[in-house]
Amino acid sequence: MPLPQSHQPRSAASLRPWAPRLALALVTxxxxxxxxxxxxxxxxxxxxxxxxxxxxxxASVDYSTPYVGGTGSGELVSVQIDxxxxxxxxxxxxxxxxxxxxxxxPTRSDPTNGQNxxxxxxxxxxxxxxxxxxxxxxxLIGASLDASRPARxxxxxxxxxxxxxxxxxxxxxxxxxxxxxxxxxxxxxxxxFAQTETDLSKIAGVYNGSGFHEIPSKNFAQxxxxxxxxxxxxxxxxxxxxxxxxxxxxxxxxxVPQGNGxxxxxxxxxEQQPSLGGVLGRAYLIVGKLRGQLVPIMIRVGYAxxxxxxxxxxxxxxxxxxxxxxxxxxxxxGSVNGEYVGVDSNFDYRTTALVGxxxxxLDPFRAADATLATALKLDYSQTTAGVVTTTRKDNATIxxxxxxxxxxxxxxxxxxxxxYFTVGAFVQ
Numbered sequence: 001m002p003l004p005q006s007h008q009p010r011s012a013a014s015l016r017p018w019a020p021r022l023a024l025a026l027v028t029x030x031x032x033x034x035x036x037x038x039x040x041x042x043x044x045x046x047x048x049x050x051x052x053x054x055x056x057x058x059a060s061v062d063y064s065t066p067y068v069g070g071t072g073s074g075e076l077v078s079v080q081i082d083x084x085x086x087x088x089x090x091x092x093x094x095x096x097x098x099x100x101x102x103x104x105x106p107t108r109s110d111p112t113n114g115q116n117x118x119x120x121x122x123x124x125x126x127x128x129x130x131x132x133x134x135x136x137x138x139x140l141i142g143a144s145l146d147a148s149r150p151a152r153x154x155x156x157x158x159x160x161x162x163x164x165x166x167x168x169x170x171x172x173x174x175x176x177x178x179x180x181x182x183x184x185x186x187x188x189x190x191x192x193f194a195q196t197e198t199d200l201s202k203i204a205g206v207y208n209g210s211g212f213h214e215i216p217s218k219n220f221a222q223x224x225x226x227x228x229x230x231x232x233x234x235x236x237x238x239x240x241x242x243x244x245x246x247x248x249x250x251x252x253x254x255x256v257p258q259g260n261g262x263x264x265x266x267x268x269x270x271e272q273q274p275s276l277g278g279v280l281g282r283a284y285l286i287v288g289k290l291r292g293q294l295v296p297i298m299i300r301v302g303y304a305x306x307x308x309x310x311x312x313x314x315x316x317x318x319x320x321x322x323x324x325x326x327x328x329x330x331x332x333x334g335s336v337n338g339e340y341v342g343v344d345s346n347f348d349y350r351t352t353a354l355v356g357x358x359x360x361x362l363d364p365f366r367a368a369d370a371t372l373a374t375a376l377k378l379d380y381s382q383t384t385a386g387v388v389t390t391t392r393k394d395n396a397t398i399x400x401x402x403x404x405x406x407x408x409x410x411x412x413x414x415x416x417x418x419x420y421f422t423v424g425a426f427v428q
């Protein structure tokens with residue numbers, strides 16, 4: 001068996017001299033806000049003690065508050081942490097990620113003997129710029145398959161994001177089809193919510209959507225999602241692809257509420273045709289309730305079966321991934337200012353700072369290193385209501401789009417190396 005390849009961070013593009021200055025300015029602004037502001041430092045005698053800053057997350061949580069959400073690996077999960085006992089648990093509710101390398105079944109969601117639950121110890125994060133940020137961040141001991149890249153969770157009010165345990169995936173294929181190269185993912189991206197909405201009469205509406213998928217059986221080919229969805233109260237829907245020659249169609253069966261806090265559409269088409277057999281993947285909507293708004297996260301769970309004896313169709317419809325939707329309603333410049341945190345499709349932790357029509361994406365653990373920053377210019381004119389377009393300040397040919405709802409954003413960018421996607425949750 002060949003040595004596995006590993007998903008490593010891709011190199012950052014070089015930035016023009018002004019880009020580091022913008023990035024540092026945004027970081028400084030966020031840091032000052034996190035510390036409650038700063039005085040002029042001229043006189044210790046006249047300085048007024050800073051007020052204790054408000055917490056960015058609950059003072060404590062335990063397993064009574066599960067965070068139901070989705071992952072970049074197309075898995076429906078429930079994540080729990082106990083900040084007193086300093087433990088974590090991930091329950092895989094639905095997944096096409098195999099439990100054992102070299103196979104396709106059983107998957108990580110097979111509940112036999114409770115094996116769909118993975119647990120471990122938490123450690124308080126210490127690598128962020130301020131104590132206020134560190135007190136809401138945790139490392140998941142033993143969750144990452146690369147000790148130099150720890151899995152982390154960022155706790156907010158009603159939302160939690162970060163990464164969950166990774167996997168090493170490899171499969172020889174079925175009759176020459178559906179082979180998966182030996183690949184190690186140290187962890188997978190995650191976002192979940194303490195409260196979700198499953199009442200379709202409250203969710204129905206028109207949404208913009210974007211996302212990022214990979215297809216293991218096609219050498220982990222990367223495909224973007226860029227669409228508009230009209231969702232009805234009976235679960236029927238129409239997806240219109242935002243691309244030349246794109247179609248408008250119902251890509252799967254009606255969405256049906258599930259007891260785990262999600263909505264399920266079976267036989268949901270991927271962005272590409274299955275490697276073997278018919279469309280057997282499925283889509284979940286996890287609709288978070290934050291700040292009086294709905295935050296729909298969509299994942300696609302793939303399908304793979306190589307057995308002729310388990311009464312399931314043989315096939316490989318293994319496209320997996322995550323995306324986000326937001327209402328097709330105009331966004332006002334300045335209304336989404338702030339600092340957001342998430343994990344991108346390159347498996348990098350990212351802080352995104354938004355100030356007016358400017359944005360900078362940074363490594364939160366090396367925030368002062370402006371060479372790792374990406375500077376963006378935002379256009380709020382919105383040819384499509386709710387979609388804020390972007391251009392790189394160092395390369396105007398690289399374009400992207402933001403969408404916002406409930407203090408969460410989805411960001412899709414067209415890069416020469418392939419699509420780039422991240423979801424960020426508001427920090428401060």
